[in-house]
Amino acid sequence: xxxxxxxxxxxxxxxxxxxxxxxxxxxxxxxTMPTDNCQFYYxxxxxxxxxxxxxGDCCVYCSFGTVPCPPTQEAxxxxxxxxxxxxx
Numbered sequence: 006x007x008x009x010x011x012x013x014x015x016x017x018x019x020x021x022x023x024x025x026x027x028x029x030x031x032x033x034x035x036x037t038m039p040t041d042n043c044q045f046y047y048x049x050x051x052x053x054x055x056x057x058x059x060x061g062d063c064c065v066y067c068s069f070g071t072v073p074c075p076p077t078q079e080a081x082x083x084x085x086x087x088x089x090x091x092x093x
Contacts, residue, residue: 019078023070029054038066040075 032051047056047065059068
C-alpha cells in the first residue's frame with residue numbers, strides 16, 4: 006500500500022494527499038490531510054489569502070483540493086454523499 010493511502014476499514018481506502026489550488030492566485034500546494042479533525046482554514050503559500058470552505062462544503066479540501074477530506078471519501082465509498090469531517 007502506498008504512503009498516501011490509509012485503510013480505514015476492510016472495504017474503504019482513503020487518500021491522504023490533496024493538492025489545494027488557491028482561487029485568488031492559482032498557487033498549488035500538496036498537503037497531507039488530517040484524519041482526526043476538520044480543516045476549516047488554510048493560508049495560501051503563494052499570496053497569503055486565508056481560504057475558507059465554500060458554502061455547503063465541510064472543509065478547505067472539499068472546496069479547493071484535488072481530493073476531498075478522508076471522512077467525505079469514506080462516506081462516498083459507502084454511498085452516503087452527505088457526511089462530512091465536521092460531523093460528530
